[in-house]
Amino acid sequence: MSTQPDLLYSEDEEALRAAVRDLLTDHCEAARVIARTESGAPHDIALWKALADGMGLAGLLVPEELDGQGATHREAAVVLEELGRAVAPVPYLTSAVVATEAVLECGDGDLLSRLASAEVIGALAVALHVTAGGAYKVVRIENGRLHGELTGIADAAVADVLLVPADDGGLYAVDASAATITPQVSLDLTRPVAKVLLDGAPGRLLGDAEPAVRRALRAGAGLLASEQLGAADWALTETVRYLKERKQFNRPVGGFQALKHRLAQLWLEVVNLRAAARNAADTLASGKSAEEVAVAVAVAQAYAGPVAVRAAEEALQLHGGIGMTWEHPVHLYLKRAKADSVAYGTAGAHREALAELVALRAP
Structure with missing residues (x-):
């Protein structure tokens, strides 16, 4: 039970x-x-x-x-x-x-x-957008050497060890110094992605790639919701604080009813995000069945991405002109939220996965 x-x-x-x-x-x-x-x-x-x-x-x-x-x-x-x-x-x-x-x-x-x-520092050499159970690119292995190119690998630039899936079904540990790592253009400048080129790099077999990648991406997606919660909570808290201080017509801007309604709605969404993120973390921690974990993670990610993006967008708009400047940090949160909304699967992909898990047929 x-x-x-x-x-x-x-x-x-x-x-x-x-x-x-x-x-x-x-x-x-x-x-x-x-x-x-x-x-x-x-x-x-x-x-x-x-x-x-x-x-x-x-x-x-x-x-x-x-x-x-x-x-x-x-x-x-x-x-x-x-x-x-x-x-x-x-x-x-x-x-x-x-x-x-x-x-x-x-x-x-x-x-x-x-x-x-x-x-x-380790990095799984699977593109950041791939969801648990989704298709991912593998490299070719010949005579114990790895050959191929992988793109969209998050934090590869600072990794010491790359965990690389190969076409023989294995997951290999590769010293990052044996790979050519080239930065790619990243929307989120605080979590850059890179291209990894392997040209005869030696690798040490760790085990089967498929279960390892699935477990890693599922945990990543489940705990990503907590990161999204933290960013959304910052956006809400800082926006409320700013609107209490910013005055217009000699009144705090936060006192205007239309803005109160927007912030109240955002608060409700962040509270719901906290519940979904906490449930995903608790389910991962509790050793429950793979199906229960998959459902909790899918629920969290189906909800987290849109809420975090909306919180950052509201923060930018309600900070007015200062929110549009490079010096104000709100752009960092918007870019992180946008990038996180596709990391380990989009909200739409997780909704589709959830529908299958709970046998909910499409209309």
Whole structure:
């Protein structure tokens, strides 16, 4: 019998949130993130080391006997909420969640230990838009060497290890230095994608690619909803704060009824997003059946993308002229929300998957 999901945050989760938020407040202010997007090196590796190594967050999903924290997806979701709230340019989702889940499925203890201790950054070499169970591109393997080109690989630019699916059905660990990695134009400058070219690169077989990729992308999609929640919550909170301060006709703009209605509607949508994201994280953490996990993830992603985009769009519009400037961080949130809305499958793709899972026929 299935237990009821627990959508509330525990004391430990709130303590974790406070610690992560304090670190991000000190080291991830908006001006610094914007400056990094202009530098050609958007990833904040020092911040990643502080989170992953200093706080041990890279190993939340890894068992303690493999140098991890032995925590669950609920704790990882709290971290991602805060990273989303700060649009932090770190490879947490791609390395500590997606790559780690793939290696957990393969059972490679040595690589898991290196990922958990932040000795290496991992990246699953599957295009960011691919959904769990969807088709993904593979490379050719000949005499133990990998040949091929993969595009749209998130955070490949800072990866030390690439997890590459090959045409023999295997998932291979490839040293990133053996690949040619070329940045591609990315809408979200805080999570850039890249092209990966393998020309005879050696790889170490980890296990079967299909179950590993499916598990990794499902966990990525489920916890992405928490990142989207964090970004949407920031957009709502900052917009409310701004409208309380901004005056027109000697009155706070937030006092106008039309804007109150817009913000009230957005608040309801963000609250519903929180419920969907928490349910996805709790279901992933509870060890429930694959079908229950798939349903929870599909529900969360069918809802999260549109809400996060709408929250960012409302924030930009209601900030008026200042919201349109490069100096104001709202554009970072809009770009992240837009990019996240297609990451690990669009809302439409997840609705279609959900319809099949619950046997809901199309009209």
